Amino acid sequence: WDEPIIFELSTPGERGVLVTPVEPGVRAAVGDVVGDLPDGLRRSAPPALPELGQMRVLKHYLRLSQENLGADLNVDVGQGTCTMKYAPKVNDQLIATPDLTALHPLQDPDDAQGVLEIIWQTERMLAEISGMDRVSLHTQGGSAAIWANIAMIRAFHEANGEGAQRREVITTIFSHPSNAAAAKAAGYEVITLHPDPDGYPDLAALRAALSPRTAAIMVTNPEDTGIYNPAITEWVDAAHAVGALASYDQANANGILGITRARDAGFDVCHFNIHKTFGTPHGSGGPGTGANAVSEALAPFLPGPRVEREGDRFVVREAGERSIGSVGPFFGVVPNIVRAYAWIMALGAEGLRAVAETAVLNNNYLMTKVLEIPGASAPYATGRRRIEQVRYSWQELFEETGITSEEIGVRASDFGMHYWTSHHPYVVPQPFTLEPTESYSMAELDEYAAVLAEIAREAREEPETVRSAPHRQTVHHTHHDDLDDPERWAITWRAYRRKYFGAGAVGGAGSGDAAADEVAA
Amino acid sequence: WDEPIIFELSTPGERGVLVTPVEPGVRAAVGDVVGDLPDGLRRSAPPALPELGQMRVLKHYLRLSQENLGADLNVDVGQGTCTMKYAPKVNDQLIATPDLTALHPLQDPDDAQGVLEIIWQTERMLAEISGMDRVSLHTQGGSAAIWANIAMIRAFHEANGEGAQRREVITTIFSHPSNAAAAKAAGYEVITLHPDPDGYPDLAALRAALSPRTAAIMVTNPEDTGIYNPAITEWVDAAHAVGALASYDQANANGILGITRARDAGFDVCHFNIHKTFGTPHGSGGPGTGANAVSEALAPFLPGPRVEREGDRFVVREAGERSIGSVGPFFGVVPNIVRAYAWIMALGAEGLRAVAETAVLNNNYLMTKVLEIPGASAPYATGRRRIEQVRYSWQELFEETGITSEEIGVRASDFGMHYWTSHHPYVVPQPFTLEPTESYSMAELDEYAAVLAEIAREAREEPETVRSAPHRQTVHHTHHDDLDDPERWAITWRAYRRKYFGAGAVGGAGSGDAAADEVAA
Amino acid sequence: MTEPFVHPYIPNTAPETRAAMLAAVGAASVDEFYADVPEALRLGRPLDLPEPLVAEQDLARHVTALLAKNVSTHEKLSFLGAGTYHHYVPAVVDEVIGRSEFLTAYAGEPYEDHGRFQALFQYQSLMAELLAMDVVNVPTYDGFQATATSLSMAGRMTGRRRVLVASDVLPAKLSKVRDYVRVHLDLEFVATVDATADVAAVAARLGDDVAAVWVETPSRTGAVEARLQELADAAHAVGAVLVVGTDPIGYGVLTPPAEQGADIVCGDIQSLGLHQWFGGAHGGFIAVHDDARFVMEMPSRLFGLATTDVPGEFGFGDVAYDRTSFALREEGKEWVGTAAALWGIAAGVYLALMGPQGMRDLGEVLLARTRYAQQALAAIPGVALGDGALHLREFTIDLSDAALTAGSVVAALRAQGIEPGVPLGEHELLVCVTEMTSQRDIDRLVAAVGGLVDRAGLDSGSALVDRRTAGLDTGSALLDRRTTPTSQEQYA
Amino acid sequence: MTEPFVHPYIPNTAPETRAAMLAAVGAASVDEFYADVPEALRLGRPLDLPEPLVAEQDLARHVTALLAKNVSTHEKLSFLGAGTYHHYVPAVVDEVIGRSEFLTAYAGEPYEDHGRFQALFQYQSLMAELLAMDVVNVPTYDGFQATATSLSMAGRMTGRRRVLVASDVLPAKLSKVRDYVRVHLDLEFVATVDATADVAAVAARLGDDVAAVWVETPSRTGAVEARLQELADAAHAVGAVLVVGTDPIGYGVLTPPAEQGADIVCGDIQSLGLHQWFGGAHGGFIAVHDDARFVMEMPSRLFGLATTDVPGEFGFGDVAYDRTSFALREEGKEWVGTAAALWGIAAGVYLALMGPQGMRDLGEVLLARTRYAQQALAAIPGVALGDGALHLREFTIDLSDAALTAGSVVAALRAQGIEPGVPLGEHELLVCVTEMTSQRDIDRLVAAVGGLVDRAGLDSGSALVDRRTAGLDTGSALLDRRTTPTSQEQYA
Structure with missing residues (x-):
């Protein structure tokens, strides 16, 4: 398909869906409510939304969907750190019931016992998995959970009168960047530690950085290199x-479920990315769900409202005095919480351990295959096993051929595979990060490695094929320079038309007319 | 994708879904039920089904789906006679409730009042639409409904003692071939009439064919040419x-809803293809649904069981003494009946008339566009309007270029369009039949006509492009000669492996081993 | 409904488009296209159909409410088969x-x-x-x-x-x-x-x-x-x-x-x-x-x-x-x-999902549950199995000795939220179990039938009838009038 | 569960594959991959989690039964908003x-x-x-x-x-x-x-x-x-x-x-x-x-x-x-x-589905229903609107003059299958209507509230309080303790 922008498809007068009419009885009682709007409150020109019949809208988006590469469709091991695993279809089916979709969060809790029980149970199961005492499922993604971690840490120190004193947060360069960003947003100064020459987190550097000014360490383990910090207890x-305090970013928990737990290493607070480790779909970039797990000491600071059990009933309690309050509306991303509950229940203790063991087996197997490709390497901890992912480098291939990791990633899309290229900061040169999770079969891992090997061959033997990729996609090599220039960027269709055609400089009528023109043309 | 046959993906030991275990209490009570099976009843080797993890099965079929061109995805006007219209997504969503999917047909009718009411109401609405007295929704497709038509006719004549006398059924060449085939299957001799030189059904020929031996005429109107028989009353x-008796095949009813009705022309029995005219999806070739509508005289012969209304309740009655009995299990294709009910309710009388009027407007508009393409023609009734479809001919183009209609159809697939080529008998040379229905916008009809014009241009200017099509499909030009040779056809994977590799001549183990070999290779 | 009639399913009801298309084909109105339909056959009035629900939300509310009148086998415990079976759909x-x-x-x-x-x-x-x-x-x-x-x-x-x-x-x-x-x-x-x-x-x-x-x-x-x-x-x-x-x-x-x-x-x-x-x-x-x-x-x-x-x-x-x-x-x-x-x-x-092992496991569950249900029901005094054959999924019980008709069992158990099966004869009931019917479900049926038998025994003593002939034949004739194998209609 | 543990979500739990992969990487067991995890940190026991439901049918039955304990706004008539709204989803x-x-x-x-x-x-x-x-x-x-x-x-x-x-x-x-x-x-x-x-x-x-x-x-x-x-x-x-x-x-x-x-x-x-x-x-x-x-x-x-x-x-x-x-x-x-x-x-x-006309129609329905609900509720003796502003979708009513607390109205109407709104203060109720709330639905609410007012009048006479101050402030304090705009925590 070469599907137009939806505004280009507009035909005046078409309707996609109709709204229920105002009943005559209501009309008689209230009159012309739109006409009666006060001056300035009645919109002068209708919004220039496109006008399309229902089937055309559907067709448009179905075609767009086919131009997208979901995890269900490819061997999605290339989005390292993202833990692209199978999100079971049964869970999508189970949550689609009106018993959940049509439930309002302020209904009588007696009418919400099912979902409240699931929230409570999921919290308890995650408490066991992390070893922590209390869990909150309020946050909407991994970074939001990191924010909640630092917000609780801040509230804790304030409650102890140390808010003004503890102004620094320490993290590592291979921890997720949101640890640094969220700490900054919470008002902290951020100290970032680099690993030792072997790629292991540097305990001496940590000791040097720690002081009474330190509010917390915020670290990922295993880090995005797939290396587990063997001195983690010493760090804590x-x-x-x-x-x-010690805050554990467990975005990379997939390889250690049932093997080792955050609390056992002494952490005070940790979070999971539910959408990564616990099998909810990634939704083209969300909604995700975070879980914050804390020790008893930090429990009063958890977000609210809380679901609690009283005998056989589940009740809702507003957050307490010391809580950081609401981090988002109501109870969190409920569809994902129910999915995660179902995912854990489908696996149990033995299953979670099989997840972890298979994820690391797959990772070490894939590493073996990748390292057989000339030009690929896995910096740090040479010869050692990794946990659930590896940050590789194409530096050797780049030096030999001039082909970058980004170009290889684009070319991989021609084979129905890909990897994402966001590996800031570029500490590892020409990086790519593969995380096979437990979801892919040996044959699929072989297939993925074979694609990389083939592209590496092309890089040597026919580099132009790689450089001019993609060749089999809907769109072709895209010029990204426009996107950084405020004079030329076009973040919406109306901005595009205004900047490039001078249409509809203000208000809505412009692009609508334009769309009509195109249809008439 | 170039997705393998699913057997090629098998890996020993993988599981796609697990079955609930036998409870210990049951096991204790019954022992080893499999081991206890009598000799000869216990399967010796397991069926050689493939072994795959759940995600791999899903991925396989999702990829196959992307290799398919659903009506939702293309401008599906090329499947003339098939009435490819928009099947509203809301109807799919509404029927997915366990209130319907998990209902057993032999439950207490008091527990099935909703679905019984829908069946009854849909019958009543179709009675009004056809002008007939009674309706049955039991049949599973259009041809099955044609069968029910002739079965009722047969029972009627038998009941009147004329079964032995009336041995002939008269149809026309542009009526759907199932009229002839079903009449034959019911034991009748079939007389097929050809149209007059203008393409209109030939009344004189009919009169010549009619006799006391005639059991029924079975005709479509408008015929597959889109021509309405103006003398239809005289025929009846x-x-x-x-x-x-006069039996009306209303497969082509889409253009006359609310305009004219079967009973008003005197027909005794008619049928609708619910999946065509009433907006249920075609399911890659079914399930469909047929509706049989009859006059009071034929009502006793309708299939059973019947849904009847008693006061405010709906009850189930076994079919009466003279009924043709069960034409299929229970009440017919219930998901489609509910969809059809919702479709009619979404449109109402005004909407059905808009369907018909827009379908003929679209058809005549498209005809104007197509006839502007050099080499395309619409045989018969030159210069006259058509109802809802037109059987066109590429004969002129073929004579000029040697390119056949079939080759053009294949080439159309490269543009994301297609038409189907089953227009037996080939009375119209190099035929193609377009039926735009009411579902496509003017812009889409223009797009379709433009594709045909472009291919006609190619046929003249670069015929090899057309002849060697397809160029943009998953598969390439396919050799169909194998398919007619009993020595070489391969209707199943096991037959393929046996015939081409001598594997697994008898029993199941062969191809399973073979699949394992390939994975190991 | 909008005025003029524009419907989401019919894009070319948009007035401007409709006019443009008529102009393109040179027709004054759509009526021209129906020139071949004789005036006498024209309906000439709107179809007499219920008021439509053109707003999708109204349609959805209506149909959902209708279907909600059904009470499905998720809510009733069902032992119904007879051609349609309750298996799990992955x-x-x-x-x-x-x-x-x-x-x-x-x-x-x-x-x-x-x-x-x-x-x-x-x-x-x-x-x-x-x-x-x-x-x-x-x-x-x-x-x-x-x-x-x-x-x-x-x-x-x-x-x-x-x-x-x-x-x-x-x-x-x-x-x-x-x-x-x-x-x-x-x-x-x-x-x-x-x-x-x-x-x-x-x-x-x-x-x-x-x-x-x-x-x-x-x-x-x-x-x-x-x-x-x-x-x-x-x-x-x-x-x-x-x-x-x-x-x-x-x-x-x-x-x-x-x-x-x-x-x-x-x-x-x-x-x-x-x-x-x-x-x-x-x-x-x-x-x-x-x-x-x-x-x-x-x-x-x-x-x-x-x-x-x-x-x-x-x-x-x-x-x-x-x-x-x-x-x-x-x-x-x-x-x-x-x-x-x-x-x-x-x-x-x-x-493809089940694979060889899944089909084997399923077959075993079906055989085991069938046998279990047979044993448990036959253990009720007055209840007997209809025959001695090997059964898969379905089997019959004979209630003659319990002085119960199949119809009365169905009526009584429906009141308890159970569909116990399909009556085949006056005293014969066809019971179906699948992998969706757990041991607990079967036990519930057995307890319910057992309760009826106890009560029947108290009410009537035991009016013994030959449990394998009269009941069966009457019932078959009753239910299957048109299909009993007695008269072979032949076509000359 | 199968023995050895093979799970549909984890293809490489298939024993042959697992063995082949271990061999390919030269590892005797998966334990080798955890070499960096100190022994002291190993859990050393299975996680204490509920017995799993590895068969999809068992999982589906369990989760479906749990969710069926909920009673949704399809079954209850809801006037709840306060951040989450019941609009139609095409x-x-x-x-x-x-x-x-x-x-x-x-x-x-x-x-x-x-x-x-x-x-x-x-x-x-x-x-x-x-x-x-x-x-x-x-x-x-x-x-x-x-x-x-x-x-x-x-x-x-x-x-x-x-x-x-x-x-x-x-x-x-x-x-x-x-x-x-x-x-x-x-x-x-x-x-x-x-x-x-x-x-x-x-x-x-x-x-x-x-x-x-x-x-x-x-x-x-x-x-x-x-x-x-x-x-x-x-x-x-x-x-x-x-x-x-x-x-x-x-x-x-x-x-x-x-x-x-x-x-x-x-x-x-x-x-x-x-x-x-x-x-x-x-x-x-x-x-x-x-x-x-x-x-x-x-x-x-x-x-x-x-x-x-x-x-x-x-x-x-x-x-x-x-x-x-x-x-x-x-x-x-x-x-x-x-x-x-x-x-x-x-x-x-x-x-894209709604288009300009759909959004216009929707806006009009919302304004009209809001106004209608306001008028109808305010027409009940003792019930007043919280303010005189233009409202869209949500508005408050003040029940002081009816001698009813918002909480008591909620409790009473819940018993009738109605969620009448969210209490904002002792006597103040936040009511929400959308295109999903029909005239009939609103009339039902009005009748129910009217019934309560009648009964309250009978029970207690009318204990008049200042309806715009005491009730409101108390309620806010009650519900929003942590968010009242009195103390500005500042960070040094």
Whole structure:
């Protein structure tokens, strides 16, 4: 398909869906409510939305969907750090019931016992999985959960009168960047530590950075390199020794479920990316769901409202005095919470351990295959096993051929595979990060490695094929320079038409007319 | 994608879905039920089904789906006679409730009042639309409904003691071939009439064919040419004059809804293709649904069981003494009946008339566009309007270029369009039949006509492009000669492996091993 | 509704477009297009239909409310079978057949509809493994049609008219088959013994005028035919065809009929991944050996593998298309049309998910639960099993000694939220269990029936009747008037 | 469960495969991969979790039964809003976002994920038309986050700390915003008059240390702000930013804030095609003019059009990617991560289906039903409207004169199957109507409330209290303890 922008498809007068009419009885009682709007409140020109029949809207979006590569369709091991695993269809089917979709969060809790039980149970199961005492499922994604981590840490220190004193947060360069960003947003100064030459987190550097000014360490483990910090207990102890808290980013928990737990290493607070580790679909970039798990000491600071059990009933309690309050509306991303509950229930303890073990088996198997490709390498910890992912490098291939990792990623899309290229900061040169999770079969991992090997061959033997990719996509090599220039960027269709054609400079009529013109033409 | 046959993906030991275990209490009570099976009843080797994880099965079929061109995805006007219209998504959503999917047909009718009411109401609405007295929704498709028509006719004549006398059924060449085939299957001799030189059904020929031996005339109107028989009343009267019944194939009813009705022309029995005219999806070739509508005289012969209304309740009655009995299980294709009910309710009388009027407007508009293409023609009734479809001919183009209609159809697939080529008998040379229905916008009809014009241009200027099509499909020009040779046809994977590789001549183990070999290779 | 009438399903109701199109074709109004429809035939008034619900939200509320009047087997505990079965449908099955690309496709060619051809070829192939036969059709309407067609094939192949019906057949199925074949074939019923075929009696009636022996396994009562090979041998000895009607659900553990001499195996695929749908989701399969004599008599489409211009690539196409009524009209074999392709895709996905081990596990659960339910019900004083055959999924109990009618049990248990089964005779009840019927569910049924028996005993003492004759026959006559095997309507 | 443990979600639990993979990497067991995990940290026992339901049918039965304990707004008549609204979701919306290709994609590049980029660009563009603004982000988590970020943007742009809160704000939203911004901004509350902004009071407190004036329209009580342009002018006069929090549902008929001087418009898209989901389906939008000063402060992704090697072809990509925390870590603007893209696609489909006329019709229905419900409830003796402002969808009623508490009305009506609204104060109830609330539904509520009033009158006579002060304040304090605008926690 070469599907137009939807505005180009507009035909005046077509309707996609109709709204229920105002009843005559209502009309008689209220009169012309639109005409009666006060001056300035009645919209002067209708919004220039496109006008399309229902089937054309559907067709448009179905075609767009076919121009998209969902995890269900490809061997999605290339989105390292993202834990692209199978999101079971049964869970999508189970949550589609009106018993959940048509439930309002302020209904009588007696009418919401099912969903409240699921929230409560999921919290308890995650408490067991993390070893922590209390869990909240309020946050809407991994970064939001990181925010909640630092917000609770901030509230904790304030409650202890140390808010003004503890102004620093320490993280590592291979922890997710949101740890640094969220700490900054919470008002902290951020200290970022680099690994030792072997790629292991540097305990000496940590000790040097810690001080009574430290509010917390915020670290991922295993880090985005797939390397597990064997001194993690020492890290936590060192933080505690200066009165700081230890916050564990468990975005990379997929390889350690049932193997080792955050609390057992002494952490005070941790989070999971439910949409990664617990099998909810990624939704083209959300909604996700975060879980914040804390020790008893931090429990009063959890977001609210809380679901609690009283005998056989589940009740809703507003958050307490010290809570950081609402981090979002109501109870969190409920469809994902129910999916995660179902996912854990489908696997159980033995299953979660099989998830972890298979994820690391798959990762180490894929690493074996990738390292057989000339030009690919896995910096750091040479010869050692990794947990659930590896940050690789094409540096050798780049030096030999001039082909970049980004170009290889684009070319991979021609084979129905891909990897994402956001590996800021570029500490590893020409990076690519593969995380096979537990969801892919050996044959699929072989297939993925074979694609990379083929592209590496092309890079040597026919580099132009790689450089001019993509060749089999709907769109062709795209010029991204426009996107950084405020004079030329076009973030919406109306802005595009205004900037490039001078249409509809203000108000809505412009692009609508334009769309009509195109149809008439 | 170039997705393998699913057997090629098998990996020993993988599981797609698990079955609930036998409870210990049951096991204790019954012992080893499989081991206890009598000799000869216990399967010796497991069926050689493939072994795949759940995600891989899903991925396989999702990829196959993307290799398919649903009506939702293209401008599906090329499947003339098939009435490819928009099947509203809301109807699919409404029927997905467990209130329907998990209902057993032998439950207490008090627990099935909703679905029984829908069946009853849909019958009543179709009675009004056809002008007939009674309707049955039991049949599973258009041809099945034609079968029910002739079965009722047969029972009627038998009940009147004329079963042995009336041995002939008269149809026309542009009526759907199932009229002839079903009459034959019911034991009748079939007389097929050809049209007059203008393409209109030939009344004189009918009169010549009618006799006391005639059981019925079975005709479509408008015929597959899109031509409405203006003498239809005379046809029916002539049949009645010799004691024959008149059966109306309303597969092509889409252009006459609310305009004219079967009973008003005197027909005794008619059928609708619900999946065509009443907006249920075609399901890659079914399930469809047929509606049989009859006059009071034929009502006793309708299939059973019947849904009847008693006061405010709906009850189920076994079919009466003279009924043709069950034409299929229970009440017919219930999901489609509910969809059809919703479709009619969404449109109402004004909407159905808009369907018909727009379908003929679209058809005559498209005809104007197509006839502007050099080499395309619309045989018969030159210069006259058509109802809802037109059987066109590429004969002129073929004579000029040697390119056949079939080749043009294949080439059309490269543009994301197509038409089907089953227009037996080939009375119209190099035929193609377009039926735009009411569902496509003017812009889409223009697009379709433009594709045909472009291919006609190619046929003249670069015929090899057309001849060697397809160029943009998953598969390439396919050799169909194997398919007619009993020594070489391969209707199943096991037959393919046996015939081409000598594997698994008998029993199941062969191809399973073979699949395993390929994975290991 | 808007004024003028514009509907989301009909884009060209937009007034400007409608006017532009009329102008393009040079018509003053749409009325011109109906020039051939005589004035006398014009309706001349709006159809008398209910007020429409053009706003989708109003339609959804209306239909949802109607369907909410139903009380499904999620809410009632059901032991109903008799042709439609409550098996689990894996979510992936619904996901696949819900895809627009499959759901809304129709009759495209092998190129643009490659996916459909492959999915249905795979359905054929997966069924073939389960059935151990080399040829399976694209599904026809349902098991009723598949059986009627299978017998018709036997008639055409042999040129004979007699069909021996060796099993107890579902009455509605028999009704369909009889009306379908009666011009060409005469059905003769050979009474069963202990619920399965009376092999000696069948053999005795075989002759070189017999087209087919028709066996159902599991039968109407769920009895599994144990002597199929003997029936096959006897039929083959006189040149007759053995047609076996079956439900494929058990062939993860049971020997498929093809390995016991069956020539044509047919039945319904509803058990393989289709919901109950109030009995509205059936598909028929016909399987034969790879023998052109049989294949050429099949009226359905058959998708086959073919080579393409690219070496090693699989293409697909219609096998022996010229068999069909598309090509031959009344000279073809019966007819082919829109049938049940989507259900075939569903059954294919189901079998691919289940795999050999899943079908084995399922077969075992069904056998175990059936046996368990039989034992538990028969342990109730006054309740007996209808026969001594091996059963899969369905079986009958006889309530004569408990002085209970089947109808009264149904009525009483419905009041407790249980559908205990289908009455077959006055005292005979057909009970069905599947993998969806847990031990606890069965125990609940047993307790409920037991409670009734206790009460009946208290109320009436025990009015003993012969529990195997009167009740059964009366009941059959009562329910299946049109299908009892007494009068063979013949067509001259 | 099978032995050994093989799970459908984990293909390589198949024993042969597992062994082959271990061999390929030269490991004796998976334990080797955990060499870096100290022994002391190993759990050494199975997790203590409930017995799993590995058979999908068992899982489905369990979860379905749990959810069936809920009683949804299909069964209860609901007048609940307060942040989550019951609007109709067209079937096509669910169809599109249910497509595997969108549902399971994530962070692909513009080539292989062209569809996702286009769908989200279109979402931005459709929202932009509705809001009459040139820049809209890929959705952030929800309206709470969008508002918090919008205020933070204003703080960063102006380098100032004071924010004047001119409207009544949903308590939970205020809770989020306050904790989020408190390091950087000080919120100051300017009491509303008759439910909308006290423009004079706001103007009086404006100064060149004010970063932003924050207006909510519709407000917490559904009041539509009528004097936005005056607030904008006053704010702009001192170099402050006007941040407007809103629900876009009404802009088919109402003037969008951008045309009344708003600089940043933000809010939630749940009303645009998302189900209620127990409050679990929200997405936040931030819209600004096409001014780099604003755009460069946005932390979310922004998808933009770009040219490609093929003339006339549209490609897509990230606008000013280097703004984001992906690129800059703590030097970026807040952060970006998995947010609510799928809901953005849904809202885009919704707006494409509705079109200009649909949004106009919807706005009219909402205004009409709101007014109708207000009139009908206020006609009950003792029931008064909370204020005289124009309302969209939500409004408050005051029950003081009826001697009823809001809580007692809720309790009493719940027993009748009605959720009448959300108590805001002791006697104040927030009532919400949408296009899903028919005249008949409203009449039912009115009758039920009227019945309570009658009974209350009989029971107690009329204990008159000042209906606009005591009740309201007590209630607010009761419910919103942590968010009352009395103490401004400041961070040193």
